[in-house]
Amino acid sequence: MVNVELIGGLGNNMFQYAIGKIIADTKGYNLNISDIHLLSEYFPNISNITNKKSVLTNQLNVGYGSTSGYIQNCNVNDILERCGLINFKGFFQKHYFYTKFVDILRSEFEYNSTNFLTPASGDLVVHVRLGDYVTLNHFLQPLIYLNIIQSIEYERCVIITDEIDSPYLKEFEKLDNCIVQHSNNIMQDFYTLTSAKTLILSQSTFSWWASLLGHQQQVFVPLHENGYPWKLTPGIDDIDLIPTHPKYIKIKI
Numbered sequence: 001m002v003n004v005e006l007i008g009g010l011g012n013n014m015f016q017y018a019i020g021k022i023i024a025d026t027k028g029y030n031l032n033i034s035d036i037h038l039l040s041e042y043f044p045n046i047s048n049i050t051n052k053k054s055v056l057t058n059q060l061n062v063g064y065g066s067t068s069g070y071i072q073n074c075n076v077n078d079i080l081e082r083c084g085l086i087n088f089k090g091f092f093q094k095h096y097f098y099t100k101f102v103d104i105l106r107s108e109f110e111y112n113s114t115n116f117l118t119p120a121s122g123d124l125v126v127h128v129r130l131g132d133y134v135t136l137n138h139f140l141q142p143l144i145y146l147n148i149i150q151s152i153e154y155e156r157c158v159i160i161t162d163e164i165d166s167p168y169l170k171e172f173e174k175l176d177n178c179i180v181q182h183s184n185n186i187m188q189d190f191y192t193l194t195s196a197k198t199l200i201l202s203q204s205t206f207s208w209w210a211s212l213l214g215h216q217q218q219v220f221v222p223l224h225e226n227g228y229p230w231k232l233t234p235g236i237d238d239i240d241l242i243p244t245h246p247k248y249i250k251i252k253i
Contacts, residue, residue, distance in 0.1 A: 142168055
């Protein structure tokens with residue numbers, strides 16, 4: 001059996017569900033997601049697996065407080081070879097855990113977008129993560145976005161943000177034909193990011209999932225000088241989210 005504890009926000013929860021689903025499907029195990037409503041309210045295809053195999057002995061804890069992985073990392077091959085109860089608690093933000101399962105994940109993370117507005121083909125969509133990222137000093141300064149935006153041809157620049165009244169957004173008033181999307185709907189925002197032809201990521205798992213599940217032509221990724229986006233601490237426990245794919249364009253900042 002695979003148990004997964006959901007912690008953090010929606011993007012984090014998507015990682016946690018995805019790794020649990022992949023491991024459970026591969027091993028033919030039941031899957032139990034804590035607080036699954038946190039995901040199923042957005043993605044109705046999300047569900048626990050109850051008709052497969054449950055092995056409750058030989059327990060393995062993966063993530064926080066374990067010896068078999070770190071909060072961003074785990075040895076998937078070792079887990080797949082192990083027979084027993086597997087408990088996940090962490091974030092597991094490594095692109096290579098998920099990219100080869102993208103078609104399955106697109107099906108799992110389907111949602112009703114019938115009444116959502118679709119960005120125009122000439123729109124440049126930019127995700128600006130603010131909120132708690134400002135107090136934690138994890139957010140990207142407006143000048144970083146502006147430098148990237150000004151290097152791209154677009155008809156309209158659409159800003160997607162979690163804090164539409166932030167003073168940081170005033171910097172974008174310098175741009176021609178730039179709007180901040182006032183949707184008040186998290187899934188409309190996700191759909192806009194996913195449906196964009198051209199997307200600029202923030203350091204946010206929310207926009208990363210939109211880039212993985214979407215069919216963008218170009219995704220611009222601001223990188224720190226050390227070459228890593230979403231960098232936490234050097235070493236094995238780091239986030240590694242940008243696959244080697246032609247649509248991902250890495251921009252040093």
